Amino acid sequence: MVNDTKYMARAIQLAKLASGHTAPNPLVGAVVVKDNKIIGEGFHHKAGTAHAEVHALDQAGEAAKGATLYVTLEPCAHYGKTPPCAKRVVESGISRVVIGSMDPNPLVAGKGIAILEDAGIEVTNDVLSEDCIRMNEGFFTYMQTKHPMITLKSAMSLDGKIATKTGESMWITNESSRHDGHILRATHDAMLVGVGTILADNPSLNCRISRDDLYESIIGNCDLVDFTSETEKMNDGPANTNAEIVNANIEIVDIHQPDVIILDSLGRTPTDANVFKQGDRKVIIFVSERCSKDRIHELERVGAIVKPIATVPVRKSKATDVLVDIKKLDINAVLSELGVMQYTSVLVEGGASIIASFVEQQLFDKMVTYVGNIIIGGAEAIGAVTGNGIASLQEAPNLTFTSVDIIDNNIRIEAYRMNR
Numbered sequence: 001m002v003n004d005t006k007y008m009a010r011a012i013q014l015a016k017l018a019s020g021h022t023a024p025n026p027l028v029g030a031v032v033v034k035d036n037k038i039i040g041e042g043f044h045h046k047a048g049t050a051h052a053e054v055h056a057l058d059q060a061g062e063a064a065k066g067a068t069l070y071v072t073l074e075p076c077a078h079y080g081k082t083p084p085c086a087k088r089v090v091e092s093g094i095s096r097v098v099i100g101s102m103d104p105n106p107l108v109a110g111k112g113i114a115i116l117e118d119a120g121i122e123v124t125n126d127v128l129s130e131d132c133i134r135m136n137e138g139f140f141t142y143m144q145t146k147h148p149m150i151t152l153k154s155a156m157s158l159d160g161k162i163a164t165k166t167g168e169s170m171w172i173t174n175e176s177s178r179h180d181g182h183i184l185r186a187t188h189d190a191m192l193v194g195v196g197t198i199l200a201d202n203p204s205l206n207c208r209i210s211r212d213d214l215y216e217s218i219i220g221n222c223d224l225v226d227f228t229s230e231t232e233k234m235n236d237g238p239a240n241t242n243a244e245i246v247n248a249n250i251e252i253v254d255i256h257q258p259d260v261i262i263l264d265s266l267g268r269t270p271t272d273a274n275v276f277k278q279g280d281r282k283v284i285i286f287v288s289e290r291c292s293k294d295r296i297h298e299l300e301r302v303g304a305i306v307k308p309i310a311t312v313p314v315r316k317s318k319a320t321d322v323l324v325d326i327k328k329l330d331i332n333a334v335l336s337e338l339g340v341m342q343y344t345s346v347l348v349e350g351g352a353s354i355i356a357s358f359v360e361q362q363l364f365d366k367m368v369t370y371v372g373n374i375i376i377g378g379a380e381a382i383g384a385v386t387g388n389g390i391a392s393l394q395e396a397p398n399l400t401f402t403s404v405d406i407i408d409n410n411i412r413i414e415a416y417r418m419n420r
C-alpha cells in the first residue's frame with residue numbers, strides 16, 4: 001500500500017535518531033497508525049533498554065487495538081534483556097504488522113513473524129527492506145560472521161597519495177570531506193588506527209560534528225521541529241503525539257563518540273597521548289607477546305584496555321639489505337576479539353600500512369575514499385595502501401562501487417568488497 005512506505009520511512013527516520021548508540025543491538029523504529037493517523041511511535045535508544053515497539057505501543061495505549069504497527073525490524077521472539085516484542089504486539093490487539101526486514105539474530109529470525117501470524121495478525125514484510133538493512137549493515141554482518149563490519153577510510157590525492165615526499169599531508173582533502181569523515185565516526189561503534197598514527201600526529205580521534213549535522217546527513221534534511229508539527233497536524237492536536245517523544249529524545253540522544261582501537265605490537269602508545277583525554281569512551285590497545293608486562297600496566301593505569309593477541313609471520317621483507325622475519329598482529333584474531341567484545345562496526349582510519357593489512361588479507365567489507373582535488377606525484381610520496389602489495393592482479397580484492405559523489409570539489413567514493 002502506498003502509505004506503507006510513508007510510515008516505514010518515518011519509522012526509519014526515528015530509528016536513526018539513535019545512530020551509534022544501540023550496539024550491539026540494531027537501530028529500530030516503530031510507528032502505530034490507526035485511521036491514517038499516527039497514534040504512537042518510538043525507537044530503540046540503547047542496548048538493555050526497551051525496544052522500539054514497546055515505546056510506540058506504550059504511547060498508543062488502548063488505541064492500539066485494531067491499529068497497524070510499522071517496525072523496521074522483525075519484532076523479537078526471545079527473552080533477552082527485555083521480554084519478546086512479538087508477544088507484546090499480540091497482547092496489544094494490533095491487527096496488522098508491516099516489517100522492514102527480517103531479524104538475522106538466530107534467536108529471532110522468522111520466529112517473531114511466526115508468533116504474529118499464529119495469533120491471526122496480518123503480516124507484510126520487506127517494506128523499504130534495502131534501507132532497513134543498510135542502516136543496520138554492521139548489525140547484520142556481526143550476526144552473520146561474529147565479527148564487526150570493517151570499513152576502511154582513506155583520504156588521498158587524485159593520484160592516490162596521502163602525503164608529499166617530505167611527509168606533508170595537511171590537508172589533501174578539504175573541510176567538507178573531513179566533515180563527512182566525522183559522520184562516519186559518529187555512525188561506527190569504534191575506530192581503529194595503528195600506533196604509527198598516534199606517534200606521528202597525536203590525534204584526539206573524537207567526533208567533532210553537532211547532532212544536527214549528523215541528523216541532516218543521515219536522516220535527510222528534516223528539522224525535528226517541523227517533524228513534530230507535521231505529526232501534530234496528522235493527529236489533530238498536540239495531545240499524546242510524538243511531539244513529546246521527539247522532544248524527549250533530543251535530551252537523550254547526543255553525538256556518539258566511537259571507542260578507539262590501537263594496533264600497537266610493542267605497546268608504544270604514550271601514556272599522555274591525546275586519545276586518553278577525551279572523556280567517556282574506551283581505548284583498546286592490541287599488543288603482541290613482545291610487549292612487556294610493565295608497559296601493559298602503564299597503559300592500563302591511564303585507562304587503556306590492553307589485549308595481548310597472537311601474531312602471524314608475514315613475508316620476509318628486505319629492510320636495510322638484511323632479510324628479516326616480521327611478525328604482525330593477527331588481524332583475524334583482532335576481529336574475533338572485537339566480536340567477543342560485541343563491536344558491530346569498526347572504521348579503520350589508517351595509516352597506510354594498517355589499511356594494507358586489512359586489504360592483503362581481504363578482511364574488510366566496505367571502503368569509503370575521499371579524493372582531494374590535487375595531484376602530488378613522486379615515487380617516494382606515500383600511497384594510501386602500502387604493505388607488501390600483491391604480485392598478481394588475481395590476488396586483488398574486487399569491489400562493487402555503490403556511490404560516487406562530488407562534495408565541494410572533492411570526491412567521495414563508496415565501495416563494498418565482492419564475495420564477502
Ligand code: AOF
Pocket residue numbers: 024025026028029043044047048049050051052053073074075076079080081082083085103105108
Ligand atoms: C526488536 N526491536 O527495538 C530491538 C530488537 O537483549 P535484548 O532483549 O535487547 O534483545 C536484543 C535483540 O533483539 C537484538 O539482537 C535484535 O535481534 C533484537 N533487537 N528487536 O524487535 C528493537 N532493538
Ligand code: ZN
Pocket residue numbers: 051052075076077083084085086
Ligand atoms: Zn523486541
